[in-house]
Amino acid sequence: MNTDVAIIGAGPYGLSLAAHLRDRGVNFRIFGRPMGFWREHVPASLRLKAEGFALDLFDPGRRSTLAQFCRERGYPYAPTGEPIPTAVFTEYGETFQKTHVPQLQPCLVTHLSRTLEGFVVHLDNGETVMARNVVMAVGIQHFAHTPPAVRGLPPDRVSHTFDETTFERFAGKRVAVIGAGSSAVDTACFLHNVGAQTFICTRRPKIWINHPPRKISGLKLLWTRIKKPVSGLGTGWRSRMACDLPDVFHMLPARLRLRITRGHLGPAATWVTGDVVRDKVPIWLNVDLQSARMHDNVVQLEFRDTQAGCPRVVDVDHVFLGTGVKVDMERIPFLDRVLARAIRTEDNMPALSHSFESSVPGLYFIGPMAAGSFGPLLRFAWGARFAARRLSARLGRQSVSQPVPQPAFAS
DSSP states (O other): OOEEEEEEOOSHHHHHHHHHHHHHTOOEEEESOTTHHHHHHSOTTOBOSSOGGGGOOOOTTOOSOHHHHHHHHTOOOOSSSSOOBHHHHHHHHHHHHHHHOTTOBOOOEEEEEEOSSSEEEEETTSOEEEEEEEEEOOTTTTOBOOOGGGTTSOGGGEEETTSOSOOGGGTTOEEEEEOSSHHHHHHHHHHHHTTOEEEEEOSSSOOOBOOOOOOOOHHHHHHHHHHSOEETTEESHHHHHHHHOHHHHHHSOHHHHHHHHHHTTOSOBOHHHHHHHHHHSOEEOSEEEEEEEEETTEEEEEEEETTTOOEEEEEESEEEEOOOBOOOGGGOTTBOHHHHHHSOEETTEEOOOTTSBOSSTTEEEOGGGGHHHHOGGGGSGGGHHHHHHHHHHHHHTTOOOOOOOOOSOOO
């Protein structure tokens, strides 16, 4: 075997797990561009919806927190109420990697298959790696959802919100944004700021925009914390229980687990971009997209007004899809089809054991692909601590190597 553990993915989950495995002296290799999704698919100036304290990556000693990184670099930071720009979070993750996971190979996996002895990992640099165990920490980049109505449009006339990080080329153009969540609202805000004639279309009756944090103190603060406790997923008892009780969630019947995972923390926009959109961007509510086609060199969209029951037609130059993600094993491009069919799934997500292991022995999933088994916690960066601790304990029992001393932040 080339390695005991191969980690595929170098975002918050993959890097946090690698830091824990390195501390335990486990023989592992990790592949992927560090913080690649955040650098390549999220606008650098976007201020993130998660609070600062919930954007940590996790080393075993908790020495490399976002708070410490911001202090050292002179970036504004507060545990709550100070939105963190994507560029700062990305730089923090890359620094965490250099400090705790210096052996990362910044290459991509092109094919993953199974043998009698373990797994075969093919890399885009031509290397082939044999691994006893594989951990999939691939995030959401493969799972952008495209509604059937727009699949016939030319690729240059439709974008998912994952596809664009700059928007200047849309200045002066008519652009429809489909969706009601944070990615749709964020995109509409960026389009408005560059001078696009943009509007939002959603079948929902309302767009939810989170309130900015309010400063309260004394008894009112105490009562607020009792009524709506703070967690890494936001405020409220449901979010707090999702953070504190993932093992209880794991024991629930599959149908109930999946319903909670889909329904908890639905589409909601951050107040930073939401206030701009609410005041300056037209919003079409209660409209369901029926068709999209090219007509006289423009995109003609036809909606059905779900309240009035009548059609609404509009011509635009471009369509943005803020339609979220749908996890589906079949859409992982490098996963061998035979191996994919051997993985037991629930609602297209892998069904996982208490230790994140799939029905294929030695194949593990962490991050959003594990949300169906462990709940909403695994949809967010805050869940990386739970996943790294649990899985490193499992994989560490297979290793007898000595732990590697951990440095402070790399310069």
